[in-house]
Amino acid sequence: MTSNQLQIIKDRINSYLSSYRINPALEELDSLAAATNASWNIREKIASIRENYNLMGKYALDGINDSSRTQVRNDIISGITATTDIILREAKLQDSPKLYFSALRYERLQGDTTIASLIELYKEKNNRMAMGLMTGNTDIKEPDGRNLSEVLDNIAARIFNKVWTTHPFTQSDTHALSMFMKDATISKNIKLQLIGAVMLGGMEYFSENRLLMLGEIYNGNMPELEIHALCALLLTMWMQREHIHTSKIKSMIATLSELPAWQADVKMAFLQFIRTRDTERINRTMREDVIPSMMKIRPDINKIVKDDPDILDPMSLEDNPEWEELFEKSGLGSKLRELSEMQAEGADVMMSTFAHLKSFPYFNEVAHWFQPFFPEQHHVSKALGGNSIELAEMLESTPMLCDSDKYSMAFSLEQVAGAARKVMLEQIKAQNINMAELKNSSLLPDANSRENIANKYVQDLYRFFSLYRRKNEFANPFASPVNLVEIPEIAAAFDADDTLQLVAQFYFKRKYFNEAYTIYSMMLEHGASDAQTLQKAGYCMQQLCDIARATELYERSELLNPDNQWTQRRLAICYRSLGQYDKASKYYEKLLKLNPDDLSLSLHLGNCYLDLKRYDDALKQYFKVEFMDSESKRALRPLAWCLLITGQSQRSRSYYEKIIADAPTSNDYLNYGHLEMAQGNFRDAITRYRESIKLSGNDYEKWKELFNADRNELITLNVDPFIIDLVADNI
Secondary structure, three states: OOHHHHHHHHHHHHHHHHOOOHHHHHHHHHHHHHHOOOOHHHHHHHHHHHHHHHHHHHHHHOOOOOOOHHHHHHHHHHHHHHHHHHHHHHHHHOOOOOHHHHHHHHHHHOOOOOHHHHHHHHHHHHHHHHHHHHOOOOOOEOOOOOEHHHHHHHHHHHHHHHHHHOOOOOHHHHHHHHHHHHOOOOOHHHHHHHHHHHHHHHHHOOOHHHHHHHHHHHOOOOHHHHHHHHHHHHHHHHHOOOOOOOHHHHHHHHHHOOOOOHHHHHHHHHHHHHHOHHHHHHHHHHHHHHHHHHHHOHHHHHHHHHHOHHHHOHHHHOOOHHHHHHHHHHOHHHHHHHHHHHHHOOOOOOHHHHHHHOOOHHHHOHHHHHOOOOOOOHHHHHHHOOOHHHHHHHHHOOOOOOHHHHHHHHHHHOOOOHHHHHHHHHHHHHHHHHHHHHHHOOOOOOOOOHHHHHHHHHHHHHHHHHHOOOHHHOOOOOOOOOOHHHOHHHHHHHOOHHHHHHHHHHHHHOOOHHHHHHHHHHHHHOOOOOHHHHHHHHHHHHHOOOHHHHHHHHHHHHHHOOOOHHHHHHHHHHHHHOOOHHHHHHHHHHHHHHOOOOHHHHHHHHHHHHHOOOHHHHHHHHHHHHHHOOOOOOOHHHHHHHHHHOOOHHHHHHHHHHHHOOOOOHHHHHHHHHHHHHOOOHHHHHHHHHHHHHHOOOOHHHHHHHHHHOHHHHHHOOOOHHHHHHHHHOO
16 A cells, blocks of 8 residues: 555544544554554454453443543543554555654664663673773773774664664563663763653654653653653653543653642743744844844944954953944844843744754764763764863853754864864853853853753754754654643643743733633633733734634723723724724723823724714814824825815815825825816826726736725715726726
8 A cells, every 4th residue: 555545544543533433443443454464463452452442332331330431432542543553654664765764674674683682782881981981091992993982872873763763662662761761870861862762752653651751751860851851751742642641641640740840840841842932033033134234234343343453352342332332223232132131031042053053964863963962972072182071061061052052063163273263262161151150140040950951952852853954754843832731631730820821921922822812711711800811812812813702802801990991992993893883983982081182092083983974073083183293194094085075075185185295005096086086087087096006016906896895985976887987997
């Protein structure tokens, strides 16, 4: 069967399961097993699932009450999904060009190698390395002449690939990896690396044991391992959210939720996930605003540098009035301050800088993207050459870079000449001293804090899924918003109103209104009834163009805080958008009594009166705006139109002449043409209409719709319908 045919069958099975139609799903699974010549143990698994379903159905239909039957059904669905994946995986193994299957084919060619056997090989080499280091030997060689640290790195990559591509992930695999994670003689670096392998495999195919493994690691006693495992667990659950409702996973989450740090850690990790939404916006700001602005002021910068060479001293840049004035005039200062504030909040401002430094050969290996940076790493030692340890230790202690970017920096330094590298070394050293001072003054987060660990790990993950050369072969958890509140098993961690408020405010502040509304809606369902929550939920709906829902929420907010003018303004806007002009006008009248000099309210009220055909009242408001703000032109257009509609065409002409003389729009010429029609100047009207079409981009069909929409107004102005059609035909 072709891959498309296999996918069609899988989609049918998933469709049946989504509506709890287990029997037809099992029939499709039987057909799939037969078509792919599935092994006998797969067929036995299918038979066992069918037997369990039949027993459950028998007891239920016999009227036997069983409180666990919903969970039993969920476990059956999970079993069908897992079995389907196993069959499809074997069918794709032979000829799929995907990297996952290439790695899997390679591992199978290695004979009877297992996760456990590879771990034993690693431990053997690691013990030999430890013995050598104890005797002061840092350059230990294998019999074939290879450096032992390089051999260890290669074995670690083998273990990574084996853990990543093993499916199903058996109890023996889980046990071997669990014991390895608990082994105190093993470096945390490979343990952190393998957490990524567990996650990648779990995203590729749903595996209950992988999630249980990550939960076990989180419930440990080493912060880095715990936070990496938690982030991997949550992202994998998000990617497999349709399949995670098994009894064992629910039991695991229930156990973890009893831990004192669980709720705070989940909230913290969630905030790191949603901060990735800012990364692309920051990249765009750097690409479209900051860098072009820097290029524009480059001549001025060169002039300042030429006049004062000492300006290149970083210390002399601080509080330099020439630089400050230059940045402010260009608008660059505000952009840089915004980026600085976002970085202080944990945003990833380094992505755009290092995105082009991921083409080094080191990054061709999937395992390397998940490898923590450490000075003894043999690729780093080779790249930095002399003084490699000193420089690598400086990079390691740089708190603003994630591990992936530290590797990029190290490999970039390999290409820098000796003198220039020495200068960079001094700059990095000076920066680290400054960072240490900030850290000591509590202005910089502790690099070892749980939040900072999560922040940097999520940045590493984001880089892999966004920048790896074969990234399209991996399901990207950051391709759409990671919204953990949608996972029932996790949602309990967000029950506290302050947690939901924090998450909602993050989305709201950054104008991610769809996600913000989801959280505000959850808060309202949990019993929140304050006016501000209703206001913000309403504003989200308004920005998402669901005006009816926004109006409903604003009305509820007004009941709780009837004197809030912000809510009243929003209600007026919404009522007018819904065509309820009378209600809108009443709100504007009320607001205008409280703010008689607010000309924007007068203008909006005039527009409502115009919609209600209360032309005299509309003119009073427009003339008020014109009188009180003679320099402004915002009342010209509604005044000209209102005068035209009320038959005051000559007065209307005086306003249209002002409008046409100052950057007219297509609609301005359209209305000017209507004026000519009203005064019987039909040839002049054709000229105005042609100008209108030209300014519309020569989109005649769109223009014709606007013209026809005003037909009744033209007839009201005593223009003969015959003339209207004739003029339109001669444009």
